[in-house]
Amino acid sequence: MTTEGTVQNWRSTPPAIAIATTAAIIAALAILLARPQLVVFAAPLFGVVAAGRKSPEVLIAVHASDGPDRHIVRCVESESVELSLDIEARAGEAQVAASVLECPGLSIERQDREGNRLTVRVSADQPGKFPIRVEAVATANGGLLRGSVVLHTGDLYVYPLTAGAPMSPATTSVRHRLGTHPTRRTGTGTEFGGIRAYADGDDLRSINWRATARRASLQVTERRAEAGHDVVILFDDALRGDGRDDAFHRAVRGAAEIVRAALRAGDRVGVVCLAPAPRWVPARGGRQQFHEILTCLLDPGYPNCRRGSGTVAPPGAVPHGASVVAFSTLIDTGFALALIELRRRGSAVAAVDLLAADAPFSDEADALVGRLWTLERASMYRDMATIGVEVIGWQDGIRLADALTGRLLAGRSPR
Incomplete structure (x- = not known):
């Protein structure tokens, strides 16, 4: 893949500023000392600065030399990936220097420049989507002007590590697949x-x-x-926030664990993301489906996702009788109503509560507030279980397979 961009934001370089300053000082001395002959020394300097003020048209191209699909790079968390980028000026005469820009969550371990090739090694400790942006700085007009352009050369998708523990989600499917x-x-x-x-x-x-x-x-x-079973992951996109929230990372890890276990068991797996509008990947099998689902979770703009409108999962996104495993903090009433609607359609629904057991208030809050919060959450668990939606508390430090043990083995019939 090749990314091109025109250099903009041209500005004077330090040598150009030094030449212009020297010429101005000489001209000032000629006026103060009434020595017009000193202008002879300042005139060539002014000429050099004036000649170098015209902004050239410089086109920078960055080519990923490892294949046509290098604009999407996949790895797992804590794994280092080495990228090779060829940088050249396709139009105009300029010297080009380039570097990969840092972004939150992405660690740049090493950058090496050899000729026109930039080799960079990057890694990330959390799952997510990280843009690979290259800042190219061009120096033209004999070193008197400097401009820059930022090119988006690709995206790094960091997937979570999965334990691969076997799980048996409940199913009410009537299809003899x-x-x-x-x-x-x-x-x-x-x-x-x-x-x-x-x-x-x-x-x-x-x-x-x-x-x-x-x-x-x-x-x-x-x-x-x-x-075979049909398993659908229902994901609350309100967890995403700024992409650095711990609940979001835990939800992605939990979803990846369920998806891998279901695919290894020969099941079809899909994903539906809610809020503000639903987007989904249909339930399918195969190894490629694992990457499709995780990419949909990490990238809201993933083009392979199907999109709809409304606040609940579209009927075509969840096969009839599929097992639904939802990840949410269950604070949004709209997401809870979406779970109830899926249960009414006949699916076995289990919701994984990602909210911490402690009340989400400051330490200065009255103890009575925390107790009322705990009672309210317990009442919500009971009400959801009454209509057939099993709510499972998943605290940090506990494997999801252990939290789901014995909880998703049998579904209830709709009331």
Whole structure:
């Protein structure tokens, strides 16, 4: 990928300022001392400064030399990535110096310049999207003018590390889609389902010869059918804030853990982000879906997301009977109503509460305020559970798989 930009903000360099200052001092002395012959020495200096004041047209091009798709770089947190950028002036005569600008959360470990190539090594300790911006400084007109341009050469997507612990989300799906989860129905699978008498049309390979010898009649072994689940991550975009909030990073890590576990189990996974308007990635399977979902979470402007209007998840974004795992602080009433609507449609819904157990007030607040806050949250948990939405408190320092153990294994029927 090649990014181009015209140099702007031309200004005088320190040598040009020194020449103009020297010429002004000489001209001032010629006036004060009534020595007009001194102007002869100042005239060439004024000429040099005047000739160098015309702003040239300089076009700077930055080319990512590692492939056409280098404008999107993916890595995991705490991993170092090395980028190589070729910088050249395609129009105009100028000497170009370039450097990668810092941004919050992105650490620049090293920058090396060799000829026209800039090699930089960057890393990030938190998941997120970080722009890679290069500031090119051009010096023209014999070193008398200096201009700069900032070029957006790409984005660095930092994904969270996932433990990959197995999880079994609840499902109320009625679709008999092939998968890896054993069901109560009989069919083609690997787990034992029972033994029954042979019937016409049964596969001869399913005959259980040991049971046949004991019962003196043909017996066949039944297997439990294996079906696939649909899992949808419902993400509260109000967590994003300025991108440095701890709740947002925890939510992204938790979503990544669930997505990876579900994809490894052969399930289809999608994501829906709410507030202010819904955007979503449809439920699919495959390794590429992991990157699609996390990129949608990290980048609100990701072009591969589908977009809609309203305050609830569109029906097309959540398959019927899918398991929904929501990440939110549950402070916004609109997000809670979106959970209730999904439960009414027949999905098994579990909400992960990212708010700390302590009341979000200052230490100077009265103790009664904290107790009232705790009672209100407990009442909200109970009311949500009454309508079939399981609310799970996830505190910092606890793995999400441990918080979900035994909580997402069975769904309730809608009331």
